[in-house]
Amino acid sequence: MNTVIFRTVAPGIAALMLVFSIFVLLRGHNEPGGGFIGGLIGASGLAVYGIACGVAEVRRAMVIHPIVLAGFGVFIATLAGLMPLFVDAPFLTGLWWIFELEGQEIALSTPLIFDIGVYAVVVGAVATIALTLENDEEHY
């Protein structure tokens, strides 16, 4: 699999996939997409990069260990669930802040934060599995 062509193209593909994964994540509430699918795309992007350039390179690019990303995902999803408690609404109630910015309607919400958490968990967990398997020895 490790051909020159693949090695040359892979970083570009991986970058595109990551950008696309975030696009899919953000559009998810109204169009097909969402954190889960976005996360899978993102993880595939990382896997492609890993196959082409080696696990060490992916780890360097990610800065943090992917399992930490997964833990962070569960953490912010839970935080998104806890936020409504401060306005005396039950756990996981969706809160929305919809405002205009330069003529565009922007909608920020706790379900969005929750979805970002889902994205982080999926990317983190799948990348952990893929990278650990790709790795040949010592460095985990």
Place this chain on the structure above:
Amino acid sequence: MGPSIDVSIALISIAPFLAALLAPWIKKFTGPLAGWVLAIIPASIFVLLLGFIGPVSENTILRAGLSWIPAYGISFSFFVDGLSLTFGLLISGIGTFIVIYSGAYLAGHPHQGRFFSYILMFMGSMLGLVLADNLFTLFIFWELTSITSFLLIGFDHSRQAARRAAFQALVVTGGGGLVLLAGLIALNVVTGQNSLSGLLTTAGLVQQHSFYQPIMLMVIVGAFAKSAQVPLHFWLPNAMEAPTPVSAYLHSATMVKAGVYLLARMNPILGGTDQWFWILTLFGGTTLLVGGALAVRQTDLKQMLAYTTLGSLGLLVMLIGFGTKEAILGAVLYLCAHSLFKGAMFMIAGTIDHGTGTRDITALGGLREAMPVTFVAAILSAVSMAGFPIALGFLAKEEIYLAMTQGVWPDLLFLAVLIVGNALMMTVGLLIAFKPFLGPEKPTPHEPHEGSPALLAGPVVLSVLGLIAGLFTGWLNTNLLDPVGGAIYNNVIDAHLYLAFDITNPAVWASIATWVLGGLLVWRVDAVRSALRRAGNAIGWTFDIGFDWVISSLIRTADAITRTLHNGRLEIYLLIVFVTLALVLYLPMIVTGTLPQIPDIPVLTYYEWGAILIAVVGLLAVLFARTRLVAIVALGIQGFAVALIFLLFGAPDLAFTQFMVETLSVIILALVMTRLHLDSKDHREIEEAVRDGVVSVAVASGFAIVLVAVLAVDLDLSLTEFFQATSAPIAHGRNIVNVILVDYRAIDTLGEISVVMAAGLAILAIIRVRARNRFAPPAPPVPAKRRRKASA
């Protein structure tokens, strides 16, 4: 009047957790002053709680709360009455000194920031526990204290003994917590109340219910596990593996009292029956005697204190079971006195250990000149522990003896138990106060030196408080005893405690008997100790050994089952899984005779046939693939065809997911193959291939038949209509699938992502262990060259 109750209680329950989050950074920036800086949090909570004394002593009950899952009556609600306020003050007050003490005790420890974090988390959990109103809030904080206690006991996790002790404490107290949860749910079902304050209004009803006995037993098991009553006591002495501030705070002053708190709280709801009386007094009394006797047997300062803590917890449980007004007042006083003197004693033991390098009482002596302040603090706490006049401990013991000298014959038995138990604990107190300090100086691992102000602040303040509190009986009557006693007794109590030494009072004679017996024990301590040791060796079996036996048989059983089912050949497990699956799919329909009719071949357009054709080609490619890698990729083709079908039938989300899952499965399967160094070719015998083929056809046709059966039923569209109608207006989203995932059923998703994360963690751990074993010294390492080739 300060800030509103809502705000104060919210601050009290959240502040320790926020502080825990920031503790490692605060430690980084403030260095050696971290203890003093972080102590501001518990100190401010203490001051806030002090402000509640006024309203609470007038029998006002303060409440605050947030709804959490209103559908199940679960909320984060808190209430403050005399009982919770007293516990809250003890937790935050002693906590302040513990945090200061930890700053010095663990100075220079590489994980000191983490330690602060754990101990503040514990403080928040414990405060939440005693302030909780809703039953489930109570349970959550209850289990949080078990978990934080686990982290603290295992703080020094490089030592096997610490890990074992932490595990044991978690199993016993966490397991007890689950039993308690069952009891709380039953209470909720029986009474229809979901809060403690609501339950208190139904006092007297539960006792007549037919479920009274199981409910009472479940609550008692939970409380006994937490408060280390015999036979669930063995985890507490082992928990002394934790750093000394933890022993002082969790395992004497606060956490182990949670069980006592619960029993006191439940006394009006479950108490007042014969069963309640006998269970609590018998188990409490046994724990008192066992704890006292085992304490004298020990020579390690912390172990001695740990066993006297057991004794004290037994004493408190016994008094709550006794349930008369005097017994309850005695319990309240003893609770406060014990937290003060035992907290101080533990910190003193830690200071001695810190100053000399040993905790063995037989190796210590003549420290009076090197550690004068510690010596004074030790004497003051021992005065309270032994119950000598004017100390709070004296008042407590007098009240307890008064309770036992009121009536009939069983009281005399209890009185005897109490005198012996108290004498044993007094012995230990006096030994610790005098033995290390008097006599000739003994050589210690390092030159003895006095503790720093941070190490001494706690012992000095707590022991002085324990001594002089006895002088303020008027204040104690109105502000402590009336509200707390009233809460436990569920009736207005008017305490008339005063300091006196009246020899016509039988309670005084009981105290004198205790002193005489304690004095005799101190005089002959070596003989008593060796006698107790011989007795212990003669029995030769302890609950601690029993615990190990239970855990190891559990592991052996699990191991045996695993070895039977997972005999090391992957194809066998897969066969078991798929045969079971085929049976599950077919059997119900065969048994109930509801096998569906095979439907006619539908009319499809050419591109739908196209998708099916791709799938069939993929399948044929799998069957005829010469290498495994090709088979895996071909399986991916079949998966893509399915995704295409989803797309054609208007489920873009599903199709999208299917595409990604197929891609990732192919990548991961290919990686696993190289990782496991499998043969690239499949070498199955023809019989095996036929067997596997039959199983796969059975499973696949089973799924197909179930799908046909499902489609034969008219589709109920009411849910679809509901989501279509409400998704955009109330959840602001047009993509129903995503809205369901992140909003309507977000709690399911939260569960699922937690599972995904845990699975990632588990796989990481398994592969690491494998790798480590492979490179373990005994096995010769595989030459790098060969490995490279195998995985290429």
